[in-house]
Amino acid sequence: MHTNYVLYNIVPFGFLVLLVYIFIDVFLDYFRKEIKSNQRRIIRYSFLFYLLCLLQIKVGGITLLPLNTADNSRSFITANDWFGIFDSIHFNMYLWSYSAIVYNFLLLLPLGIFLCVLFHFKNINKAIFLVILCCLGTELLRLLLGSFSLVPRNIGSVDAIYLLCNILGGIIGILIVKIFTHIQMKRKDKVYNGSFN
Template identity: 60%
Template sequence: MHSIYVLYNIVPLAFLILLVYIFIDVLLDYFRKVEKSAKKRVILYSSIFYVISLVQIKLGGFTLPQNPADHSRSFISTNDWFGIFDMMYFNISIWSYSALFYNVILFVPFGIFLLLLFNLKSNKKAVFIVIVSCVVIAAARLVLGWSGFTIRNFGNTDIIYLLFNVLGGILGIILVNYAVNYIHSYKLNNQKLLNKI
C-alpha cells in the first residue's frame, strides 16, 4: 500500500503567532510605565521572523504520514507563499558556488542579530555562540531526518554547509563591528569639527 507524506511549512502559522504576539506587545505597551524603544522592538520582531524562516529553510518543513503503516514515501508539498526558499534549497546543486554562497548569506543575519540583540562585548563569545548554534541546527536536522519528521537526511555535503554557515555568522559579526567602529569614528570626527568651530 502506498502512503502520502505531506510536507508542512511552519512559516505561515509561526508568522501568524508572531503577529498576535506583536499586537499583544504593542497593546500592553500602552499600559506599561516604561516603553520599549521602536528600534529595539523592530530588531526583536525581525530577528524572530528570521529564526522562523531559518528553521524552515534548514529543516525544509515537517512531514506527517497519511498512512503510518506504510514505509514507502511519496511527498506532496503544501501550497504556501513561503515555498520559494524550499525550492531554492532543493534546486541548488550541492557543489555549486551558488549553494556555498547561499549557505554563507543564510547565516549573516544570525551574526548581526546576535550582536544587536544581546549586545555581546566579546567577539570570541559571539563566534562560539555562532558555532554552537550551527552545530545544534545540524544535529536537529540529523535527528529529525533520522526520525522521519523531515525529508532531508544528513550527508557529507552538510558538513561543508555547516562550515559555510559558521563563516556566514562570523561575517555578520565582522560587519556589525565594522559598522559600529565606523559610526563611532564618524561621531568622533564630527565632535572634533564642532569643537574647532
C-alpha cells in the same frame, strides 16, 4: 512502497504566533505606561521572523504523522538541491554546487548581524561561539527530526562544507557589524573633536 504525506510549511503558523506575540507585547506596553524603543522592537520581531524562515529552510517543512521508514522515494527538492540544479545541468560540477555554497554562506549572514545588533556583544569571541552553537543546533535539529521521520530522509544528513559555509556566513555578519560600529564611532569622535577645535 510509496506513502503519501503532507509536508507543512512552518512559517505561516509561526508568523501567526509572532503576530499574537507582537499584539500582546504592544498591548501590555500600553497598560504598563512604558514606551519601548520601536526600533528595538522591529529588530527583535524581524529576528524572530528570520529564525522562523531559517528553520523552514533548514528543515524543509515538517510532517505531523511520521513518514514510512520503508519509503525511500524522494518526491520533492531540498534547498541545497534546488540551488544546485542549474550547476549540475549546465556546468556539470563534480564535487559540490557553487551556488549552494554561496546560498549557505548568505543564509546565516543575517544571524551574525542580528546577534550583534540585539545583544551588543563586547567580546567578539562570545558572538562567534553563539553563531557556531546556532549552526550546530540547527544541524542537530535536522538530524533529530530526520531520525524520528518527521522530515524527509534526505534532509537528515549533514554536509560539512555547507555547515562550514553557514558558520563562516555568521562570522562575516558579526565582522560587518563590528566594522560599521567602528566606523560610526570614528565619525562621532571626529564630529565631537572637530566642534571644539
